[in-house]
Amino acid sequence: MELNITHSTEEETRRDFDVIIIGAGASGFSAAIYAVRSGLSAIILDKSVSGGLTAEAPLVENYLGFKAIPGVDLAREFANHASEYAPINEYTEVYSIKKGAEKFTVETNKGNYTGSSVIVATGTTHKHLNVPGEKEYYGKGVSYCSTCDGYLYKDRKVVVIGGGNSGAIAAISMSEYTSEMRILEFMPRYMCEEAYINTIRNRKIPYLMNSQVLEIVGNGKKVTEVRYKNRETGKEDVVETDGVFIYVGLLPQTGFLKDSGVNLNDRGYINVDQKGRTSVNGIYASGDVTGTEAQIATAVGDGCRVSMTLYSDLLKNGKR
Amino acid sequence: MELNITHSTEEETRRDFDVIIIGAGASGFSAAIYAVRSGLSAIILDKSVSGGLTAEAPLVENYLGFKAIPGVDLAREFANHASEYAPINEYTEVYSIKKGAEKFTVETNKGNYTGSSVIVATGTTHKHLNVPGEKEYYGKGVSYCSTCDGYLYKDRKVVVIGGGNSGAIAAISMSEYTSEMRILEFMPRYMCEEAYINTIRNRKIPYLMNSQVLEIVGNGKKVTEVRYKNRETGKEDVVETDGVFIYVGLLPQTGFLKDSGVNLNDRGYINVDQKGRTSVNGIYASGDVTGTEAQIATAVGDGCRVSMTLYSDLLKNGKR
Numbered sequence: 001m002e003l004n005i006t007h008s009t010e011e012e013t014r015r016d017f018d019v020i021i022i023g024a025g026a027s028g029f030s031a032a033i034y035a036v037r038s039g040l041s042a043i044i045l046d047k048s049v050s051g052g053l054t055a056e057a058p059l060v061e062n063y064l065g066f067k068a069i070p071g072v073d074l075a076r077e078f079a080n081h082a083s084e085y086a087p088i089n090e091y092t093e094v095y096s097i098k099k100g101a102e103k104f105t106v107e108t109n110k111g112n113y114t115g116s117s118v119i120v121a122t123g124t125t126h127k128h129l130n131v132p133g134e135k136e137y138y139g140k141g142v143s144y145c146s147t148c149d150g151y152l153y154k155d156r157k158v159v160v161i162g163g164g165n166s167g168a169i170a171a172i173s174m175s176e177y178t179s180e181m182r183i184l185e186f187m188p189r190y191m192c193e194e195a196y197i198n199t200i201r202n203r204k205i206p207y208l209m210n211s212q213v214l215e216i217v218g219n220g221k222k223v224t225e226v227r228y229k230n231r232e233t234g235k236e237d238v239v240e241t242d243g244v245f246i247y248v249g250l251l252p253q254t255g256f257l258k259d260s261g262v263n264l265n266d267r268g269y270i271n272v273d274q275k276g277r278t279s280v281n282g283i284y285a286s287g288d289v290t291g292t293e294a295q296i297a298t299a300v301g302d303g304c305r306v307s308m309t310l311y312s313d314l315l316k317n318g319k320r
Numbered sequence: 321m322e323l324n325i326t327h328s329t330e331e332e333t334r335r336d337f338d339v340i341i342i343g344a345g346a347s348g349f350s351a352a353i354y355a356v357r358s359g360l361s362a363i364i365l366d367k368s369v370s371g372g373l374t375a376e377a378p379l380v381e382n383y384l385g386f387k388a389i390p391g392v393d394l395a396r397e398f399a400n401h402a403s404e405y406a407p408i409n410e411y412t413e414v415y416s417i418k419k420g421a422e423k424f425t426v427e428t429n430k431g432n433y434t435g436s437s438v439i440v441a442t443g444t445t446h447k448h449l450n451v452p453g454e455k456e457y458y459g460k461g462v463s464y465c466s467t468c469d470g471y472l473y474k475d476r477k478v479v480v481i482g483g484g485n486s487g488a489i490a491a492i493s494m495s496e497y498t499s500e501m502r503i504l505e506f507m508p509r510y511m512c513e514e515a516y517i518n519t520i521r522n523r524k525i526p527y528l529m530n531s532q533v534l535e536i537v538g539n540g541k542k543v544t545e546v547r548y549k550n551r552e553t554g555k556e557d558v559v560e561t562d563g564v565f566i567y568v569g570l571l572p573q574t575g576f577l578k579d580s581g582v583n584l585n586d587r588g589y590i591n592v593d594q595k596g597r598t599s600v601n602g603i604y605a606s607g608d609v610t611g612t613e614a615q616i617a618t619a620v621g622d623g624c625r626v627s628m629t630l631y632s633d634l635l636k637n638g639k640r
Contacts, residue, residue, distance in 0.1 A: 026384060029384055030384045030617055033382050033384065034382060034617075038515070039513065039515065039517075061357075063620075064349055064350045064353065064401055064402070065385060065394065066385065074385065077385045078385055080387070081384055081386070081387050082384070084387065194357075194358060195357040195358070274594055293625055293628050295621075295625075295628070297620050297623070297624035298625055299621075300617050300620065300621055301621015301624075301625075302621060303384075304621075305615075305617075305618050305621075
């Protein structure tokens with residue numbers, strides 16, 4: 001999703017803000033609204049397009065107020081809402097955050113920004129399987145985003161790898177229009193919410209447990225099958241398919257924090273206190289990158305909370 | 321706001337659920353959606369009508385996804401959404417929660433309910449000024465809810481007592497149609513967000529700091545004026561008015577927890593861990609009643625979080 005937001009020249013060239021928000025997803029958006037409504041200036045930077053993982057959800061049914069809305073539409077509502085408060089600079093990748101005497105310098109591929117405070121809301125990205133064929137056939141049958149690519153497989157065969165909530169949702173939503181759908185799950189049990197299990201059963205989508213993917217096979221031009229092993233019996237098998245959608249987990253986006261002094265936990269998520277403060281005064285974090293429930297609702301709530309905390313910290317420190 | 325939700329006879333008479341959710345506001349609604357999507361059965365009880373404080377907000381602009389929506393409309397969206405997952409029993413006042421061997425018994429004015437778990441999401445209610453005239457003229461000029469009663473004062477004079485965010489929002493929204501509006505604030509400074517300060521200034525709404533209300537004066541039938549003292553100069557003054565809207569703070573709704581074993585803090589809010597667990601195994605709490613930021617966003621996020629925690633606690637305890 002790319003936004004067409006018109007900013008004034010002043011905004012386009014402005015480089016100094018009270019708060020630099022890194023990550024244009026649900027949490028960063030909510031943080032921006034609250035920061036600006038407190039009287040702070042803010043900018044939102046994202047290395048790619050805005051929307052975050054919300055934009056990749058086929059259908060969102062659990063964010064209070066929206067009974068059922070495609071993720072890409074909800075993400076657009078979110079971005080439109082937030083952009084009334086702060087500019088959203090897409091394709092702006094942050095390389096590092098450096099603490100100066102007064103301000104933080106945020107280095108990006110589009111030059112430096114300075115801010116008194118920083119909120120990291122970069123979320124997570126998809127893990128890879130790391131099997132033969134995965135890289136080779138990426139974009140030629142292999143995908144990590146059913147919302148983006150699912151409809152290319154109308155009346156065709158699709159395998160979803162990974163039967164957690166994300167994989168289940170992807171499989172369920174694509175099964176509306178694919179000719180065949182199945183789920184390969186590594187673990188020996190259902191890994192998704194009961195609501196999804198019921199739907200999977202009702203729709204008779206095979207959910208093959210104990211399945212370890214060995215290779216994504218193609219004819220050089222496109223994917224033709226997935227080779228996998230039953231971890232219990234050791235028996236290998238193949239399933240013919242046109243598409244392979246990989247949902248095997250998430251990686252927090254924290255690489256650029258390497259020399260920032262911000263403490264991460266052993267899985268790479270940012271350690272924060274209950275209010276979103278990191279180990280560095282003036283740097284805050286919220287949303288999926290802090291290792292929370294990875295839900296839109298919590299991302300939005302924590303984005304609100306982190307900006308209210310940031311503002312009250314400024315007040316307490318006599319900086320407003 | 322009263323809902324017209326048709327429940328089956330089975331639902332109406334059903335008394336045992338996996339989760340009893342007390343409080344039909346933003347947090348309880350979000351908790352219900354997540355609990356039921358996890359495969360749990362749930363019911364929502366409220367001593368009054370559903371909607372909570374969301375329904376009293378004149379205009380909500382800071383809940384991500386809704387640029388600007390009257391609180392009463394947003395509350396209706398919320399209730400409609402939640403009611404697809406769980407019945408909402410209005411006018412059902414909880415008297416106590418008793419822990420049994422297997423289940424909790426929740427005593428109400430409409431009989432007992434039993435549940436394996438309880439989520440308390442009862443929120444807060446408005447504090448009183450406790451000055452002469454306040455009780456006497458309640459409903460005769462005195463109100464705690466601008467959304468409910470504001471429009472009765474079209475082309476008339478109104479005083480809002482308390483200049484925090486809630487009072488500021490009430491004053492701003494009513495100033496659209498009143499003939500005169502002013503705000504009396506006890507403290508010697510602005511107590512609301514800068515966004516509201518700007519609007520108050522733009523609209524030239526007097527914001528009288530250091531004002532201690534002494535009495536709400538009437539003619540026996542209705543309010544005629546407010547008598548107050550300047551705390552700095554000691555000088556008393558009166559302001560003629562038709563309506564008095566009181567916004568001086570919130571009280572957590574925790575009276576029914578007296579003998580439950582649930583620990584409260586010194587302000588009466590429920591002590592919870594980061595995930596919404598109270599001091600009693602099986603009783604959880606979320607939203608304003610836990611003393612959080614009192615925002616819709618955090619109430620919704622914490623409602624999601626508490627149900628995910630509850631479900632994972634059940635799994636860990638081998639109860640699902």
